[in-house]
Amino acid sequence: MELFTYLEQYDYEQVVFCHDASSGLKAVIAIHDTTLGPALGGCRMWTYRSEDEAVLDALRLARGMTYKAAAAGLNLGGGKTVILGNPRTDKSEALFRALGRYIQSLGGRYITAEDVGTNVHDMDIIHQETNFVTGISKTYGSSGNPSPMTALGVFRGMLATAKVAFGTDDLAGKTVAIQGLGSVGYALAEHLHAAGANLIVADINDTSVDRAVKELGARAVSPAEIIGERCDIFAPCALGAVINDDTIERLRCGAVAGSANNQLAEERHGDRLHEMGIVYAPDYVINAGGLINVADELEGYQPERAQAKVEAIYDIMLQLYDLAAQEGLPSHKAADRMAQARIDQIRGVRSNYIAGAKTAPNRTHG
């Protein structure tokens, strides 16, 4: 990868390569844009096939966070960390503390949280070295695991999507195919079950699939089949780039709405969904619930306030679909336009110098 060419193309601010020989830490912190505030985004731990793949993942995820915060109305920029390693075998206190020290060295330009492969316990370890971490244990006055709020936001966004795709936001009797029953996917399945939806599920981990079959009456299919299942809504809740050249023509759904980041392998796949008449819920708008929840910590966490903002994803999604219809745009392009417009407006407002300006949210606990 031509790194600086890529950074220039999408206007990234900073990439930090973190290496610590004693703990074995190899990580990349990508900061895309801090116009609206400090970059906040989770920390992913994954067994990447190559270093290039890891760097690109960090970059793509960080840029998504810039737009996610902007579209959600938060005063935060976009960043993300990836740790190269196996989350099952390579975790240690030393590794997360080494990362915490790198995050501390950025002086608040970047704040971390959970992502795939990391959890509240890992964040608590990072917290031993830095306050620039969210989603730590509730005993610190923090918000804990963001996944339930992400799932709630996706559920609310799915209701809005159904309204546009099917003319009703009643999901009773609708069929939703969920790819990935992890922290978010399973909690989403529970909301859908409670709303009377029929579930089709797949995961590479049989335990969560068996549980969904038993507890939620879901029908299980293999990970290879799920994307081609006939359903009303396909919900990608595993990893990114699932809508790609190999999968897109197999979709048999009226809408795509799920939690995974970077669902579209390329922008043109969003255009193709639009041509196919499939309503696409832009990932970074519908999955902002976790971010909204952890961001609330920066003002002193209040669960009711955070939940109200997460539930408002329903309204943001409807505004977005309205904009897309008015402008004749595919929804992913309308989302980019909505997010970029806010960043540009606030950049203009902030161009006036004022002494002692509030530049970042204040964390009210340690």
Ligand SMILES: NC(=O)C1=CN([C@@H]2O[C@H](COP(=O)(O)OP(=O)(O)OC[C@H]3O[C@@H](n4cnc5c(N)ncnc54)[C@H](O)[C@@H]3O)[C@@H](O)[C@H]2O)C=CC1
């Ligand atoms: N946890 C959160 O609050 C947020 C998560 N997201 C995104 O949502 C997605 C899911 O996140 P989590 O639930 O936290 O992760 P997780 O790691 O708990 O769950 C992912 C699940 O997907 C399964 N999976 C992996 N590959 C699969 C495949 N090929 N087919 C079917 N299942 C597969 C895994 O076995 C696992 O159960 C990720 O893309 C993440 O970046 C986005 C915003 C916030």
Ligand SMILES: O=C(O)CCC(=O)C(=O)O
């Ligand atoms: O929900 C989180 O863990 C923090 C935000 C984030 O990293 C994300 O939305 O992808």
